[in-house]
Amino acid sequence: MIDASLGFVMAIDYRLQSADGTPMDHTLHKTIHRVAGDEATVSSVSTHSAHPSPPTPTIHRSSTQAAPPDPDSRIIKLRAKGIALSYDVTEIHTQPGEKITLRFINASDMVHNVVLVKSAGDITPVGVAAISAPADEFVPKPEQGRILAASRLAYPGETVDLSFTAPNVGTYPYICTFSGHFTMMQGRLIVAPTG
Ligand SMILES: [Cu+2]
Numbered sequence: 697m698i699d700a701s702l703g704f705v706m707a708i709d710y711r712l713q714s715a716d717g718t719p720m721d722h723t724l725h726k727t728i729h730r731v732a733g734d735e736a737t738v739s740s741v742s743t744h745s746a747h748p749s750p751p752t753p754t755i756h757r758s759s760t761q762a763a764p765p766d767p768d769s770r771i772i773k774l775r776a777k778g779i780a781l782s783y784d785v786t787e788i789h790t791q792p793g794e795k796i797t798l799r800f801i802n803a804s805d806m807v808h809n810v811v812l813v814k815s816a817g818d819i820t821p822v823g824v825a826a827i828s829a830p831a832d833e834f835v836p837k838p839e840q841g842r843i844l845a846a847s848r849l850a851y852p853g854e855t856v857d858l859s860f861t862a863p864n865v866g867t868y869p870y871i872c873t874f875s876g877h878f879t880m881m882q883g884r885l886i887v888a889p890t891g
Pocket residue numbers: 781807808809872873874877881
């Protein structure tokens with residue numbers, strides 16, 4: 697199984713057994729890929745039953761290029777660093793209708809994204825569903841109704857732009873939906889009336 701487009705390096709299957717030696721009917725499957733001109737990076741880890749073996753989840757990169765940021769938009773930079781599951785900017789203030797480009801600079805060692813959701817109550821449903829949506833870059837289609845805007849995945853060293861128009865007055869969380877990061881990796885967009 698070699699996926700050249702993802703720079704596949706190697707795959708390791710671990711047979712798991714419990715502490716008392718009882719074999720478990722699961723295999724931990726780890727694949728290591730090389731990402732765009734970079735060192736090898738563990739890009740997917742999954743567990744699955746050995747009988748029968750389902751297809752290994754694979755992260756697909758979007759083939760369509762993101763639209764360039766609106767030249768009239770205000771660019772706000774966000775960063776992630778090291779192994780911290782956090783954005784360096786966790787509160788952004790704006791007014792309804794303002795055009796905004798969140799420029800996410802991934803200076804960390806992990807894959808992240810930025811997803812703007814409609815309310816605090818949407819964080820968990822979107823974040824949990826995202827774990828099962830690696831094929832959609834961790835932006836779950838069944839929960840689109842809770843999502844206002846979503847960036848593509850930013851691999852370590854990448855910068856991605858997310859452009860949108862600020863919605864009505866309110867508070868809108870932004871989260872990373874890459875495999876389980878949503879519980880910690882959060883910020884909020886606060887839209888207040890003009891003046
Ligand atoms: Cu993340």
